[in-house]
Amino acid sequence: MSEENMKIGCFQIVLLCLLGVNYIIVAMNHALPEFNNYTPVFYCETSDGGNKSYGCIVNTTFVSSEKNTQAFCKSEYIFIMEYGERSIVTDWGLICERNYLEKLSVIIYYVGIAFGAWTTGLLIDHIGRLPVLAICLYIQGTITVATYSIQSYLVFLTMCGLQGLFVQGLQNSTYILIMELLPAKFRTLVATVMSIAWALGLLLLSGLSYIIPDWRILQLAVSVPTATTVLYIWIVPESPRWLLAKGKTTEADIVLEKIEKYNMCCCGGKSSRKELVADNSENATPIKLERKSQVFSNKVDDKVDETEATNLLTPSTSTNRKSNRISLRAISENLEKRLSNLTLAETFIQVSEINTENNLESTDTQSKRNSNESLNSVSKSQMKLNESETKNEEISEMIPEKIITDKIEITHKNEDNKKIIPKTKSRCNWMIKNWCLIKYGSIMACQWFSLSIMKFMVMHLIPNLVNNRHINFAIGSLIELIIYVVIYFILLRYGRRLPMSVCQTLNSMICISIVLLVFLPSITASYNDLVRMFMMWLARVTVASTLSILYLYSVELFPTVIRGTCVGLCVVVDTIGGISAPYILLLANYTSMAPLIFTGIVCLLSGLLCLILPETLDDDLPDTICDMKKLNNGNKCKSNVNIHEDAALEREILRDRLFSEEWVDAGNGIIVNFSEIKN
Template sequence: MTEFGDFISALGEFGLYQKLLVLLISISLLLNPFQMIGQVFMVLDEPHHCNTSWICAIGPNLTEEEQLNLTLPRDADGAYEQCSMYSPVDWDLDSIVAYGLNATEKCSSGWVYPSAQAPSLLTEFDLVCDRKDLNDISQSIYMLGLLLGSIIFGPLSDRIGRRPVFLICMLIRGLFGVGIAFVPHFYVYMAFRCVVGAAEAGIMIIALVLVTEWVGLSHRSKAVLITHCCFAIGQMIVPGLCYGIRNWRLLQIAGSAPVFALFFYIWVLPESARWLVIKGRIEEAKKVLQKAASINKRTLPQELLEQLKPETQPKPGSTLDLFREKHLRKVTLIMVCTWFADSLVYYGLSLNVSGFGLNVYLTQLAFGGVELPARCACIFLLQWFGRKKTQAVLLLLSGLMCLIITGIPEDQPVVSTVLATIGKLTATASFSTSYVYSAELFPTVVRQTSVGLCSMSARLSGIMAPLMLLLEQYHRAIPMAVFGSVTVVVGLLCFLLPETRGTDLADDMGLEDIKGATPQTSGRSLETLSKKGTTKAGGDLEKDNYKFSESKL
């Protein structure tokens, strides 16, 4: 039977139709970084002190400085304490001035902030002192939303289609993203952020699937890379937007409302022809393929279209299958740890952008800028040095940068920021490498399951990364030490993996391609298979990569 890859080749592997599709997907991904890192700019540290207006009832003619001198203790540097105050008393003003106040307590009537500052998330919901941890907790809630979105929208897109789920996720992102700007309480804010995170995960998953299912094999990595680069461009746009709009509610609207400008996607975003074929909707698939061929100025022969039939997919393996075979068990455990470390250091550095001492807007601009060369460099690194060395070395470099930062004095913010930028670059490249490496390491029958398991590990570490930043209250070096040590250990483990550059992709649990196999080659291990230098036929490779494209990334 004719492989589906033959239809993609006939209509053009990366013609005008696919380029327009990649453009549509890329535009939607430009908006994703705002939801991920926008909160960093809404909770910038501001001077504050306890509200001690109680003394105004006793001494209404006191100046602000006199009021603060009488009601606030000072720290070791002589500055007013930000999180404690002298306990209110029912004395007269002369007694307070003569004897002073000694007993202290935590702020009981809220805080006072500079009146000239525009309303921020920090000042409106008092994310200071005992409530400071809510900021990092809310970031973890957003990461929880990413996890839930991966679990919910991935299977849903397999069931009802890529296009409708993508549009639903965009609608949810727009509605709840704008809705965040009107929340009355911080706990409602966190709940809305969780929903937005779930929608963001669905958009990222389906964007990858649509691109990989429409673009031919030889251009697939390039097309996916373009969408990744647009995500990086979005990261560079965020600091400029946040710098220009300081009111957090207006900023939230400005970062979320543009999704409604993409309403025309309802008419122009195509369904995956490959998904239509698998679901047996052959006539719909023919119409979509003919439209794509027409835009690409190609003609699909009628004889070829008549051969379009539902493809028989092999029965997928289960998660338990990954741990039954010794060689698969080792690969699975190491790759789960690799994705965990990738996500931990990536989000750990991204969300700590305000903790390196330099201007937070310039730091984020640098962080977004390094993602472009990082993703582009992956193409050449994987070709020149192979998968194993590239994955291991990139993780080691990321971890080492974090560990070195722990030894940099606080009065050297430039050095810390440069090291963090290098760490973000290598972490980004490592994350991109993991996508490619995982697809090649696992056999077809468990590829979707295995990459889904790895992705879940990454989401869990994404939830943990903001919580790790809370350890900074005990010592500023602890978060970076954790990020660095975990990543270095996992980087060393990657040297135990087999190399997959130029090797045949395995289909069955024995890691041996059934087609053309001989009794002597049956049941080869992954290590043995990795030594083969053969290349699978284009049709089989197309099917393997399609399996990967449906993974819950």
């Protein structure tokens, strides 16, 4: 049915809540280093048990001309753990001269995130959303449990990298899958629910870390939600949009029927097929139910429009017609034979012309004889079609591999001098053809990079409201939860582009305002700390708002066929910005406010570039790069399947006959009009 009238069932709502559990798992794993890497107060115990030297010991008796020499504690460092807290710092002594190892674990985790976003993004587009989701879900759960018994820090670093890889793959696959399972007008709600699940995961982690002071036991507690997913992972369907984009129309039809069946089971309703048989009028025409499958049903109007998923099967020239029954399987079975011949025709040079002519002639003859001749003539034409198909198969088997290589060589040679065309020319042609993808991708990369730097600055400079780190973490998570609810209403009213630009501009203004506080008169110096605290917490609000919008915008902007890859590359850019942010802080050695000035300029540039992007509110998800170019126009391009106009016309004729009560499907692709035969 159309996007305006589409209603989601309770099964889709249940799926949204269940997949939100995956986001809780992702949030807790991403925030675990905040508690696992905690460094408590420590001191060096002297041999006589007298004076205690807190912190690292520095030898001040000998100072060379080039550097200070750091001495070692002769006995050992003692950690002051008030509540019996244990972390990787206390277990492996990652302090003083070994402090770099503690930071190394965080860096390796983010490197794993970057590598996982890239590799799993490719897999999401090639093997599907659901397989990648299941693989990443249970592998990261296994790694979390295995970390409990690790005794070697080198093995722990390896586990950190693998954990980041699979956790990021779980995040991307979950977000993309749930976005493609629901229609356009519910995507804002989906993004808000997933963001709320993220905030709930952070709140849950803050409570667990307060109750469980041992980091190893905390690892086991974090893995519990993963174990609960075994109960429902088998009911999660694959994305029908991705299946249609890959040409798997039969599988997409099965998925849509599965969603419809579960919706009726959840709501306790009856099948719409049974309701249609309840017509007891004398002139009622028998309804042929077995050869037609319903994709979505609207019980109010008893009419079904074509869904957003079936746009891939509808040519651009056809109008949005309404029908009572839609059969993806009947259309796909008719197209599979056609597509096999078309693929053969595009592969070879000479044989292609023969195959396409035979196919066009066979379609014309079959359409005419089905409408004018009797059942015997239809069977004869079907026999001819079978003979032509067997001939095509025999020809394709007889074609040697040499013709294929010759075909490839001919396309890469010039007709005059027979020189191979340089690869740079083909790359230039690809860049010109996909200039829209490169432009939008570059702008989105700029958004992710600037946001990652701003996020690091906020986390590094934001002051604590209270002394307890668990309470501070819970307060920040609660603020994010409120932000996500407010952002939902803003996105519904103003879309994505304008709020995104405003948030990036606010990030820039906050950085510049903090810099200007230094130049205020000394009278207001007593208020500088209070104002700076307010500005930094306001920056946390804008950063959380920008991140929730940016993830949604990235999924809606890129096409289905490469959505996982593009979103993965955006996360890679975000990770690069987060890793490079500490080095940007080194600019403070020249000027104390240089890092904030740099961050403010980058965020302002990103806010201006965001205005170039198209608005995606209530638009169908683009399936191809051509659809991405037409986002604002509302015109859907043709599917990535290359179908001739004659084949599209035949498909429309077949669709009309399938929806007609006069024509009957006799099997094996034969459609017969018994009323004409009777006359």
